[in-house]
Amino acid sequence: AQSVSQHNHHVILSEAASLELGCNYSYGGTVNLFWYVQYPGQHLQLLLKYFSGDPLVKGIKGFEAEFIKSKFSFNLRKPSVQWSDTAEYFCAVNLGSSYKLIFGSGTRLLVRP
Amino acid sequence: NAGVTQTPKFRVLKTGQSMTLLCAQDMNHEYMYWYRQDPGMGLRLIHYSVGEGTTAKGEVPDGYNVSRLKKQNFLLGLESAAPSQTSVYFCASSYWSGITNYGYTFGSGTRLTVV
Numbered sequence: 001a002q003s004v005s006q007h008n009h010h011v012i013l014s015e016a017a018s019l020e021l022g023c024n025y026s027y028g029g030t031v032n033l034f035w036y037v038q039y040p041g042q043h044l045q046l047l048l049k050y051f052s053g054d055p056l057v058k059g060i061k062g063f064e065a066e067f068i069k070s071k072f073s074f075n076l077r078k079p080s081v082q083w084s085d086t087a088e089y090f091c092a093v094n095l096g097s098s099y100k101l102i103f104g105s106g107t108r109l110l111v112r113p
Numbered sequence: 114n115a116g117v118t119q120t121p122k123f124r125v126l127k128t129g130q131s132m133t134l135l136c137a138q139d140m141n142h143e144y145m146y147w148y149r150q151d152p153g154m155g156l157r158l159i160h161y162s163v164g165e166g167t168t169a170k171g172e173v174p175d176g177y178n179v180s181r182l183k184k185q186n187f188l189l190g191l192e193s194a195a196p197s198q199t200s201v202y203f204c205a206s207s208y209w210s211g212i213t214n215y216g217y218t219f220g221s222g223t224r225l226t227v228v
Contacts, residue, residue, distance in 0.1 A: 009153070032214045043203065044156075044219040051213050090155060094214050099144055099163055100171065101207075101217055103155040 004093050006104035013081050014112050021076040021107050023091030032094035033074040034101070035065055039087045047089075050074065061085070086111045116140070119204050119220035126194045126227045134189040134223050136204030144207045145187040146171075146217070147179060149200040156203065162187055194227045201225070 007022040025031065035047040048059025055067040065076045074091060091104040117138045126132055136145065143164050148156040148171075158171030162181040176198060178190045187206075191198060204220040 004155075006155075034216065036219075043221045046216050049216055092156075099207075099209070099214075100158055100161060101146070101205075101214075103148075103157070105153060105155040 004091055004102050004104040006089075006091055006107050008107045009105065010108050010110070012110045012112065015083055016080050017111075019076070019078040019081045019085070019109070021089055021091075021109075023074045023076065023104060024072050025074070025091075025093045025095075025102075026072065027093070027095045029095065033065075033067060034092040034094075035059065035063070035074075035076050036090045036092060037087045038090065038106075044090065047076070081109075081111045083111050083113050085109060117204055117206055117218050117220035119202075119223050121223060122221065123224050124226070126191075126225065128194060128196060128227060130194050131190070131192050132194065132225075133191075134202055134204075134225075136187045136189070136206075136220060137185055138187075138204075138206040138218070139185060140206060140208070140218065141184070142206035142208050142218075143184070144209060145181065146205045146207070147177070147187065147189045148203045148205065149173065150203060150222075151200050159189065159202075194225075196227045199225060199227045 005024045033050040036044040050057045050067045058064045089107045092101050120135045146161040147159040150156050157173045160179040162168045165184040168179045180188045202223045205217040207217045208215045
C-alpha cells in the first residue's frame with residue numbers, strides 16, 4: 001500500500017539552528033507533494049508544494065523543500081528557525097491521478113528561544 | 114473571506130448519540146474531503162467526494178456516512194457515536210486540473226468528544 005513516512009516525530013532546536021525534516025513516500029509514479037504546517041490550536045496551512053519542474057521548491061516563511069525522485073524523498077528545510085516556527089509539520093502526497101491526499105504522521109517541532 | 118467553514122467547532126456527545134458535521138466551501142471546488150486527526154497518526158481520510166452527488170470511502174470510513182447534495186456542502190454523519198470517534202475532524206476542498214492538484218484548503222476543525 002502507498003504510504004508516507006516522516007522519520008522524526010519530535011524535534012527540538014534552538015533559535016537560529018538549521019532545520020531538516022525528512023519525508024519519504026512509497027510510490028513509483030507521478031506524484032504531487034506538499035508540506036503543511038499546523039500551529040497550536042489551528043488548522044493546516046500550506047507551506048509549499050511540488051508538481052513538476054525545478055525540484056527545489058521555495059515556500060512561505062523561508063521554508064524550502066527538495067524533491068529527489070531517485071530517493072522518493074521530499075525533505076523540508078529552513079536555514080535558521082525562529083521560536084514562531086514551533087508547530088507540527090505534515091508531509092502529504094497525491095499519488096498519480098488519485099484524488100486522495102495521504103499524510104505522514106507529522107513531526108512536532110519545538111524551537112527554544 | 115473565501116475558504117472552508119466547519120460547524121460546529123466543538124461538540125460533546127454521549128455514546129450512541131448521532132450528529133452531523135457541516136462543511137461549506139465558497140471556492141467552487143469540485144473535490145471535498147473529511148479527515149480525522151489523532152495524536153501520532155497524522156490525518157486519515159474518512160470519506161471524500163469528487164463532485165455533487167458523489168461520495169467515496171477513504172481509509173477509515175466505518176461508523177461514518179457522508180452526503181454531497183450541493184456542490185458547496187459536504188456533510189459528515191455519525192449515526193451512533195462511539196468513544197473511538199473522539200477526534201478532531203477536518204474538512205478540506207481542492208482544485209484539480211488534469212492530474213495536477215493545486216492544493217487543499219482546510220477548515221478550522223471540529224473537536225468532537227464522545228463520552
